[in-house]
Amino acid sequence: MRMVAVMRRYEAPRTQRLRAADGVELATERFGDAASVALIFAHGFGQTRQAWTDTAANLSGRGWHCITADARGHGESGWREDGAYEFAQFMEDLVRVAGVLDEKPILIGASMGGLLGLRAQAEHAPFRALVLVDITPRWEAAGVERILTFMRAHPQGFASIEEAAAAIALYLPHRERKSPERLRSMLVPIGNGRLRWHWDPRMLDSIGAAGAAQQEHLLEAARQIDVPTLLISGERSDIVSDATIEEFLHCVPHAQHVRVAHATHMVVGDRNDAFTAAVEHFITPLRTRRGTRSNQ
Numbered sequence: 001m002r003m004v005a006v007m008r009r010y011e012a013p014r015t016q017r018l019r020a021a022d023g024v025e026l027a028t029e030r031f032g033d034a035a036s037v038a039l040i041f042a043h044g045f046g047q048t049r050q051a052w053t054d055t056a057a058n059l060s061g062r063g064w065h066c067i068t069a070d071a072r073g074h075g076e077s078g079w080r081e082d083g084a085y086e087f088a089q090f091m092e093d094l095v096r097v098a099g100v101l102d103e104k105p106i107l108i109g110a111s112m113g114g115l116l117g118l119r120a121q122a123e124h125a126p127f128r129a130l131v132l133v134d135i136t137p138r139w140e141a142a143g144v145e146r147i148l149t150f151m152r153a154h155p156q157g158f159a160s161i162e163e164a165a166a167a168i169a170l171y172l173p174h175r176e177r178k179s180p181e182r183l184r185s186m187l188v189p190i191g192n193g194r195l196r197w198h199w200d201p202r203m204l205d206s207i208g209a210a211g212a213a214q215q216e217h218l219l220e221a222a223r224q225i226d227v228p229t230l231l232i233s234g235e236r237s238d239i240v241s242d243a244t245i246e247e248f249l250h251c252v253p254h255a256q257h258v259r260v261a262h263a264t265h266m267v268v269g270d271r272n273d274a275f276t277a278a279v280e281h282f283i284t285p286l287r288t289r290r291g292t293r294s295n296q
Contacts, residue, residue, distance in 0.1 A: 032060030042113025048075030122221035137218035143238035234263035
């Protein structure tokens with residue numbers, strides 16, 4: 001009998017837009033079957049939803065409904081006209097994205113996205129499980145300052161894609177260079193023909209500088225978490241440390257912890273295969289539990 005190979009049809013992600021309470025438009029992207037259990041991905045400060053594309057495409061192919069979103073002031077989402085960004089706004093936007101679903105999703109949040117998810121869960125309980133990626137309620141100040149220094153550099157933008165690529169290579173020397181197409185999606189043209197990063201630089205003065213003030217609130221939020229929780233850290237991270245991880249696990253004693261070898265703070269990009277495998281191992285037992293709005 002002749003065997004016929006059956007190819008799984010790949011469906012391109014669907015872009016959708018939501019409007020936040022203050023009118024800012026949020027860009028989201030959906031992968032996979034909307035009837036499947038949902039995963040919401042929240043990126044880090046200065047990143048965009050493109051950071052999750054490989055993982056979202058992989059997991060949607062395994063039967064999950066994956067939703068990635070650009071935070072306000074990032075990527076294709078809108079900017080505040082007055083430049084006044086507050087942590088609470090980002091948190092409320094994340095709750096808004098989760099709220100369009102019939103059932104509670106699982107949050108996967110990296111860095112800032114993880115902190116937003118932690119605080120949102122304590123205050124609004126929109127998720128039925130949390131995956132926090134290389135972030136804890138208290139973090140290493142030197143590592144955060146390294147990130148902010150990179151973000152503050154090149155205020156006049158770049159003359160070319162190649163110049164931007166050279167800046168990233170200095171910042172992430174262990175990484176392969178991004179393709180021009182992938183890098184182009186991270187940049188936008190400005191009036192003088194130059195290119196700048198795809199986020200509002202005014203956030204550095206509000207969100208970036210005010211992060212440390214959130215730490216006590218975040219520790220208190222962690223103590224209230226009662227849903228399944230996984231912390232994934234990078235072995236070479238300079239943002240989390242043994243001390244901050246131990247403190248987090250003391251606040252959330254039921255949480256699991258996975259350390260990804262050879263990964264820095266940028267775990268998702270450094271070791272996407274290992275990261276995605278760790279996430280899938282954690283979320284697979286949760287697939288059959290339905291997270292309705294009336295229960296956890």
